[in-house]
Amino acid sequence: MAAAEPSIDALGQFKLDTALGALGASVNFTNSNFMMLVAGGLILALLYFGMRPKAIIPGRLQALAEIAYDGIYSMCHEQIGHEGRAYFPFIFTLFFFVMFGNLLGLLPFTFTYTSHIAVTFGLALIVIVVATVVALRIHGWKFFTYFFPEGAPKALAPIIIPVEVISYLSRPISLSIRLCANMVAGHVMFEVFASFIVMMAASSMLGHFGIVAAIGPMALNVILMGFELLVAFLQAYVFAILTCIYLHDAVHLH
Amino acid sequence: MRRVAALATAGSFLLTSAAFAAEAVKTVPPQIDFANPLLKSQVVWLGLIFLALYLLLANWALPQVAQVLETRAARIKKDLDAAMTAKAEADAAVAELTAATRKAHAEAQAAINAAVDTAKAEAAALAAAANDRLNAQLAAAEARISAARAAAVGALREVATSATTDLVTRLAGFTPATAVINAAVINAAVDHALTARAA
Numbered sequence: 001m002a003a004a005e006p007s008i009d010a011l012g013q014f015k016l017d018t019a020l021g022a023l024g025a026s027v028n029f030t031n032s033n034f035m036m037l038v039a040g041g042l043i044l045a046l047l048y049f050g051m052r053p054k055a056i057i058p059g060r061l062q063a064l065a066e067i068a069y070d071g072i073y074s075m076c077h078e079q080i081g082h083e084g085r086a087y088f089p090f091i092f093t094l095f096f097f098v099m100f101g102n103l104l105g106l107l108p109f110t111f112t113y114t115s116h117i118a119v120t121f122g123l124a125l126i127v128i129v130v131a132t133v134v135a136l137r138i139h140g141w142k143f144f145t146y147f148f149p150e151g152a153p154k155a156l157a158p159i160i161i162p163v164e165v166i167s168y169l170s171r172p173i174s175l176s177i178r179l180c181a182n183m184v185a186g187h188v189m190f191e192v193f194a195s196f197i198v199m200m201a202a203s204s205m206l207g208h209f210g211i212v213a214a215i216g217p218m219a220l221n222v223i224l225m226g227f228e229l230l231v232a233f234l235q236a237y238v239f240a241i242l243t244c245i246y247l248h249d250a251v252h253l254h
Numbered sequence: 255m256r257r258v259a260a261l262a263t264a265g266s267f268l269l270t271s272a273a274f275a276a277e278a279v280k281t282v283p284p285q286i287d288f289a290n291p292l293l294k295s296q297v298v299w300l301g302l303i304f305l306a307l308y309l310l311l312a313n314w315a316l317p318q319v320a321q322v323l324e325t326r327a328a329r330i331k332k333d334l335d336a337a338m339t340a341k342a343e344a345d346a347a348v349a350e351l352t353a354a355t356r357k358a359h360a361e362a363q364a365a366i367n368a369a370v371d372t373a374k375a376e377a378a379a380l381a382a383a384a385n386d387r388l389n390a391q392l393a394a395a396e397a398r399i400s401a402a403r404a405a406a407v408g409a410l411r412e413v414a415t416s417a418t419t420d421l422v423t424r425l426a427g428f429t430p431a432t433a434v435i436n437a438a439v440i441n442a443a444v445d446h447a448l449t450a451r452a453a
Contacts, residue, residue: 016287028291028299030299032296032300040306043311044311066322113296119297
């Protein structure tokens with residue numbers, strides 16, 4: 001790689017910038033936040049335009065909106081129990097905010113806000129704060145018995161309590177890193193293979209053969225796109241279902 | 255899968271940072287570039303946008319969906335209830351029909367039985383009357399026959415006596431006493447009966 005003039009800039013796609021012109025720049029409104037607005041707008045538009053016919057027999061868009069509603073609703077009900085109803089709007093917002101972030105990021109010229117650990121950690125922090133506040137509100141001081149399982153030998157308390165506290169506090173970390181790492185990995189691979197396409201096709205060493213050879217990384221990117229679509233949904237689902245589980249713990253303790 | 259992705263991330267971070275370090279352009283990936291004020295402002299805006307989205311969804315968009323789903327559930331329940339009522343009515347009607355049919359069957363059977371009994375009694379009475387009449391006729395006929403036989407038997411003796419008297423008168427030229435003729439006829443009849451028995 002002596003004359004490696006075209007280097008692979010795999011992380012440039014994650015670079016933050018200001019959006020919405022001078023006004024956005026004056027309040028440090030980033031391209032990441034712009035995509036959040038787009039995602040939020042799409043979610044609201046799906047529900048608004050989907051449900052506008054208010055049909056007894058739904059059309060396609062209404063069926064989609066209803067499936068979205070029903071899917072998250074049953075997830076809340078199954079994971080949290082009867083009390084899950086109260087947290088349904090929160091889980092719904094979380095799931096679709098993450099999923100639209102993941103999916104929009106797969107479109108060219110967009111920004112994947114879920115690829116920023118600051119964003120995913122922010123979301124995870126919201127989750128853990130909500131869960132803890134819910135637990136304290138329902139159980140009061142009894143919430144702290146959560147860190148010491150009933151029936152465990154008292155002598156083990158010095159070991160069990162720190163372990164439980166650490167595992168509780170590590171929840172937002174694992175939650176945020178899982179989502180961010182998945183998104184970053186996918187997008188870095190896209191960028192790397194896409195760069196290979198250009199580099200191979202333009203290579204003076206490979207000549208015309210380079211154009212044929214470039215089909216390889218391109219095919220890989222096509223396959224990767226299918227895989228990433230799955231990951232986009234799956235990671236949003238994992239994020240939402242783990243939030244449900246944390247809320248279940250908060251509501252029921254143990 | 256997740257581990258592979260995480261490894262790939264870590265690897266790509268390392269590789270690219272190393273490459274950048276070599277070129278000394280930019281050493282930090284944008285995600286952990288804490289010197290960039292946009293990193294912090296991004297999170298603040300995230301909080302605001304997420305809160306706004308949550309409030310809009312919870313208070314405006316999701317209730318619309320809930321309302322449509324409730325309307326549909328109510329409509330389905332109403333239709334089901336109506337169907338249940340209709341089914342109950344139909345069942346009642348069928349039960350009523352069955353009962354009426356059964357009652358009509360029973361009534362018809364009773365009428366048939368009564369008619370059959372009456373007919374049997376009438377037939378029995380008719381048969382008894384006919385029997386009595388026939389018996390009476392038979393008895394009368396038998397009485398007539400025995401009277402006729404008795405008359406015939408009585409007349410036979412007279413015929414035999416008068417025939418014998420005539421015969422004797424013509425042969426012997428005189429008329430024998432009636433007592434003699436009678437005795438002779440009786441003797442001949444007894445002989446005849448004895449020879450008939452012997453034969």
